[in-house]
Amino acid sequence: MSVNLGELATLFNCELSGDSNAKISHVATLSSATSGSISFFANKNYKDQLQSTSASAVILQSQDAKDCSVAKLISTNPYLTYAQIANFLHPVKQHKPGIHKSAVISPSSIISKTAHISALVVIGEKSKIGPGVYIGPGCNIGNSCCIGKDSKLMKRVTLDKNVNLGARCIVHPGAVLGGDGFGNARTENGWFKVPQLGGVDIGDDVEIGCNTTIDCGSIGNTIIENGVRIDNLIQIGHNVLIGEHTAIAASTAIAGSAIIGKRCLLAGQVGIVGHIKICDDVNIGGAAVVTKDIKEPGSYSGSIPAEKDSKWKRTIAKFRNL
């Protein structure tokens, strides 16, 4: 696909500075861009690359236009405009409806005629696959699951049981939703397993990363609200609630029954203790451990940056002797 720069400006509501007839065929980074590329500038660290880019055009904020000698699309949110243009120039392939002959589907489940079920998929009992849904190869859907309109399960996703997924969700390979929560009652002879009877209730427009695990509720459901974004290798314990539009970066762990507010940002490797409550609009820095309720919006941190061993050893020794 190739399109005029002027057309992009109109379609995506940007001010154009430069040749409206320039042909744009693909997106590229500032440094790898060539003729036909459109790039974007949103991180000041890459200012050198902005000045030297060979892109045919760059999407940027008006105040950065002076540092750019090629054609420009001026946007108040260059990263968003970039994403929209990238979608437009590189559309995702649409899948045809149908069920691959190698899929194994219980007759008690209902599959929409417009859903795509790939090779070697398993679907258990009493599940419902909605219209336009894409189930990638090797996915494994258990009993009593429901997948909403136009959602996509990429390769080898597992929905263990009682998982409700809303519309337009994307779940990436290896994610496991609805596995048993970690519930163990002590006895004199060791642990007694506490039955995990609930499910997972996921809203619309949620994205879940590779090899992430979201446990079912022990009683009642684990809840992920609309628009939440969850990265890779994240643990979400039973009966956690994640509020709307919260985003969580990789390798974070959220213990059971924690409640995370709306529009929060959790960086990578964060730990959230069980049964605590974090209010709306909270940012948690990388690798921080949150051990009690947070009642005030704002930014919170808790990890100590690495240092050279020689310096670190001295500091630690003094820390121990505080």
Added chain:
Amino acid sequence: MSVNLGELATLFNCELSGDSNAKISHVATLSSATSGSISFFANKNYKDQLQSTSASAVILQSQDAKDCSVAKLISTNPYLTYAQIANFLHPVKQHKPGIHKSAVISPSSIISKTAHISALVVIGEKSKIGPGVYIGPGCNIGNSCCIGKDSKLMKRVTLDKNVNLGARCIVHPGAVLGGDGFGNARTENGWFKVPQLGGVDIGDDVEIGCNTTIDCGSIGNTIIENGVRIDNLIQIGHNVLIGEHTAIAASTAIAGSAIIGKRCLLAGQVGIVGHIKICDDVNIGGAAVVTKDIKEPGSYSGSIPAEKDSKWKRTIAKFRNL
């Protein structure tokens, strides 16, 4: 299923306070309970909910009875009694013996006539599947594995090779047991892979969470003793030994050849350095990093709770200048 409260009291050895003819049909949380629900009280934070619950009955300790206006089952261990009653009211579906026609099984492996092998399972060479075993859809069992009586591998579990699983174990989706340990010898031209020749030896009544990885021994076996409980996304390196009835919460990592005692509790995101030894009856707090032997039972911690950025930045600056 519906049962009289008096019958539950007798079956599970509780003192009854209230109407023995009350009909109980299901478990519920204190806050979501309705008529027919039985709930439990074991966490003081939920005292308000105890006082206002609409449950038909609550399982609790005698000293909490005064705060509860509905019928009560008095137990010394309410969480355990709850778990037992939940099992009774919500029994797990039993699977019929048999092998799904899409399973691919080496003729050199032996499958008990009472085992259930689900769709799209692969079983390699010289493995043994014991009586009453359930192998869920998409599980992948390698060579020379042995699965004991009544164990359950939920969906899409991988046993790579040389894994011995005892009786009544449960392994959740995405777990990988018996993958190669991380062994690399330095050479002038980079790393030389050290062969990982051992296996994994898992006792009875062990539960292993979603997407957890337990490596095979490099020589000899990685050992998980009876009754151990392992949550999701946990890494257990080669030749680790985990003692009986130890429980490990999510996202913890245990490096190679570490020895963990019996009845230990490791909270989430804990790190255990390789080749160290932790004695019996040790509790490790969340996100703590254990770098040397622990020889005395008790509780150990090592993570600093998150704080507001403004406070944290000042504290860190002073820490650096200790």
Added chain:
Amino acid sequence: MSVNLGELATLFNCELSGDSNAKISHVATLSSATSGSISFFANKNYKDQLQSTSASAVILQSQDAKDCSVAKLISTNPYLTYAQIANFLHPVKQHKPGIHKSAVISPSSIISKTAHISALVVIGEKSKIGPGVYIGPGCNIGNSCCIGKDSKLMKRVTLDKNVNLGARCIVHPGAVLGGDGFGNARTENGWFKVPQLGGVDIGDDVEIGCNTTIDCGSIGNTIIENGVRIDNLIQIGHNVLIGEHTAIAASTAIAGSAIIGKRCLLAGQVGIVGHIKICDDVNIGGAAVVTKDIKEPGSYSGSIPAEKDSKWKRTIAKFRNL
């Protein structure tokens, strides 16, 4: 297999001290060794075991020979010599070329005649499987992937899309390569997904552990250079670059666009912030969090070792009041 000790000395270029006709059939640890075993000594903590071993021979450095009363192979790098001898005594089974009838392969993909494709493998469109490649059962390879000569994908590996794997790589079960990176642009109504259009480019002789995730680039590729070793449950974000012969231990997370140098060692649970650069020959200690560029080779640390709760609480209180 059984071989004379003298033959091993010659084959692996060691000085022999002891009976060259001793029969060696297998490797063992110092403590579990019996007649016919060859063991190695490389960790001073096991000196007691060296003195009391029942091995037929031990591989060690010349300065340790005095502590060993059985036959010896003297090597400057005993661990490497051990690995080479273990490979020799316990050779890996070779797989015959061929495609299992249950595999589902797009006709637009090209499979070498000498590759082995196991049961229930899926291969998408326009992918290439090179000579001598082993694809284990349940692997799931997407569109436009390329697997180089003699590489092995063990059970249930996922290559999502646009993954180039070099020669002689090993990928362990549950690993997901080429999943979408975590890219989200803020809007007034929540997050807008940023298309992840790149791939993953992996060199030769790379090993990747169980349930590790390596995201595709957002534009351009995520790059893993030759000889890199990556353990289990590691997150590698989009557009990361890992330099040659770097080794990364389990549960580490590397955020997007970070650049890691050559010959670095990252211990377990390390966190690397996005968009930073670590130079060659850097060692990072366990659970350390690296928040800015490292420009000088050497060792860096950042985690505080766990302590008894009583001591820890006092220290934390003082830390907060610094």
